[in-house]
Amino acid sequence: MKTREDQHVRIGVLRGMAVLTPDALSSVAYATDQMESVLAVLIAAGAAKSYISDVLGYSMLGTGVIVVLAFLLYLAYQNIIRHYPMGGGAYAIGLNDLGKPFGLSAASTLIIGYTLTVAVSVASGIDAIGPVIPFVGTHKLLFNIILTLAIMLLNLRGTGESATVFVPFTYLFVGCIILLGFTALIEGIAHPQQIHVPTAAGVHMVQGMSLYLFLRMFANGCSALTGIEAVSNSVPVFKEPSSARARRLLLTLVITLSLLFFVVSGVATVHGLTYNPQVPLINQEALTLFGTSGIGYAVTVVISFSTMCILAIAANTAFTGCPALWSSMARDGYMPRWVLHKGDRLVYSNGIIFLTFISLLLTIAFDANVSRLIPLYGVSVFYTFTISQLGMVARKFREKGKHWIPSAIGSMFGLLMTAAACVIFLVTHFTDGAWMILVCVPLMVIMFSKIRKHYQCIREELRYDFSKPFETTTEGITIVPIASVNKASVRALQYAASNFKNVVAVTVISGDSEDQMKRQQEKIERDWERLGSGIRLITIHSQYRAVARRLQRFVEFELGKYNPEHITIVIPQFITRRWWHKLLHNKTGSYLMAWLLLNKSVKVVTVPYRLMQ
Incomplete structure (x- = not known):
């Protein structure tokens, strides 16, 4: 696709x-499960259904707090979108409003979050379909890898194409959750005796509920907020006016997310459905409401399929947001330049492939286990939220625009909540793997700083001094290493003689005996005399049969007489017709070229000769 077609995609x-x-919508498929996994300890101590629902009332309380936090994040990110229309999210606001350490640490946690998004989402998707299709559940890791590669290939086709494919599945999932909620409401009205709504008194009477346990449950549930920052990171992918469309999408996302989260938590609570590591809550709710036979079971299968699809599609958020973030960082010099530019389909192809590679490593390392991946996920996500809120507070106090005080108070409240959630997640899941964030983030910040320093050094070293005159008459030497007088070496000699002055040919003689080396020298000297090139031939004997090493020593000798900038090495090279033919020939020329390029500042030219046989 041509560059000018960018607006069309x-x-x-x-x-x-x-x-x-x-990514954000799919998190409702496991956020309530994660909250109930903490409450499972309390539920195991009681058997009455009313007791179970009272315990699950805490998950509803956590859901309400998380929804409030979602709207606070909306207020922060819609300001970020307005001020940073080129994208970057927490990285951009941290770098520009708080300083380099904040920006790079936010970028580090964003990258960790995105790579975990792919691993967690695909693993959760396979978990969702596992109970319905046992073969998939038995070979979870294999299907995780296959699904990740499929999403990668789809994203390489372009943002527009992937969006077209994913639209039906996204809205199918939203429709299925709304159907669950509507059916549960009808069932509750028709059969009120089958449900139990937790009361304040009942929740208060729950034994064993501590502040630590509640905070751990709240931290797990906050995984429902993952993916909200993706919109602010990817503003440039929207049609103009991109900022307005991004803010509109962000509001739609927060409202939809809150509704779906309340439905999943609410249905589980009133029906007393508890955490089961083998069967996700959405599957339990579908089986409870629609049954296990006939049309009801078909609806359950559709809901399970839509859940798997949205969980898998959630990885697409990372495939869109992470390469865009890397591109922003590369523009600032903190990432390799090969992630900066778009590929043939106007997407960041190199970034997409690199993200796939990292995510597959995580999936294999953690055996596609969602519970083992979540602790790393939560800390990284909430650190970026905290940086975003802190940056907006700093901007409000610095600019002090119209009505800035109420806005600053809201941002400060959001800052306190996101920072508290980050600390809670870190403390409650420290031994589960969250400690790795404390190790990885500083290392990544150092790496990004080293990359930028490298680019700065390269820029300074390559800057030309225009006060020096442009000279082309400096005397130098051109060396052509040859093994024998053949078509490849003669072509290299002709090229050197046509383009350079002071050309010399060098050959290295080696053998098992002095007589054999003498015969080789006599033969190449006879061929050289017959050639009549007028170029001086230097013959070097190698007593240790090390041809490449003797050539290297000769180059080093010439470096003592000439400036490296005035030495040119012209290397003959024949190219075989078939790939396996390369295995039949030595690599003296390649070794010499690699040594020269890596160790010496001389000019190296290869003259290829393509074999026809």
């Missing part, structure tokens, strides 16, 4: 829901 709000929001 950008997306609007409708397709943006399929590309940038599945």
